[in-house]
Amino acid sequence: MADKDRPTPVERAEIKTPLLRPGDRGKEIELLQRRLRQGRYYFGKINGRYDEQTKFAVWALQKSHKMQVRGAVGPDVWRALDRPLRTRALVPNGPANRVEVRLREQLMIVYRQHRPALISHISSGAQRRWCLNGRCGDAVTPVGDFRVNRRAPGWTTGPLGSMYNSLYFVGGIALHGSTKVPNRPASHGCVRVPMETSKRLYQMAGMGEPVYVRQKW
Incomplete structure (x- = not known):
């Protein structure tokens, strides 16, 4: 993970919005996109817009962490982004790729x-x-x-x-x-x-x- 992609303490402190929703814009969305990219959920542009591709990435995170699937991003999503993904593989002894x-x-x-x-x-x-x-x-x-x-x-x-x-x-x-x-x-x-x-x-x-x-x- 590149250092430039890690949220700084200042960035974390700036996450004031209790709920982010599709259609929102701003630095909080940009941070969300960077964190989703780090987690291998998001592959679109870091554009600060909560667009459809960002919503799909949020859904993927919520599904993989067995959370309720919804577009809104609250404290539970930020906590999930801080946790490593622990999911049982479908094929534990399958090929590496x-x-x-x-x-x-x-x-x-x-x-x-x-x-x-x-x-x-x-x-x-x-x-x-x-x-x-x-x-x-x-x-x-x-x-x-x-x-x-x-x-x-x-x-x-x-x-x-x-x-x-x-x-x-x-x-x-x-x-x-x-x-x-x-x-x-x-x-x-x-x-x-x-x-x-x-x-x-x-x-x-x-x-x-x-x-x-x-x-x-």
Whole structure:
């Protein structure tokens, strides 16, 4: 962790706002973004704006610490940022570098050398039947052990919509960036990831990257 990213005692003392909310701006938000980046939750710009990408990072932190998921940032979030992440791996004896998708929590953790290097809010399959233009299917994200078998950089558009930086791991199912990553399972089966996070994920996960998807952990 770079010294410039560590909050100083003065910065900590300046956190006076009891509650930060989406849409807020200022140095408190800038500090929040830096702390979220240190924790491997946030990969967007340090711009002092509580935008959607910042909200998704807050959700990821709250999920990983088993907190109530909400956009508001109060003392509980700052305390969580001061605590190390202690989460049981889905695959304790798995490879040092891997992606773990936790469907129940709607959370993804990317490991490097057995340590969390990216922690992200996701939206997976909606668990319902869908039909579009005469084509039907089940919106289910498959559970199992997979590997990235195809990569598609940038935007691609298929019959079910647009996907960004897609990492396919089984059939047409991929980890991919999306402009719509609600706090619920909502996809046709893919694992949607916030846009800024998907850029970092695409850099990290190459061909053959292990992808483990589980319903419970």
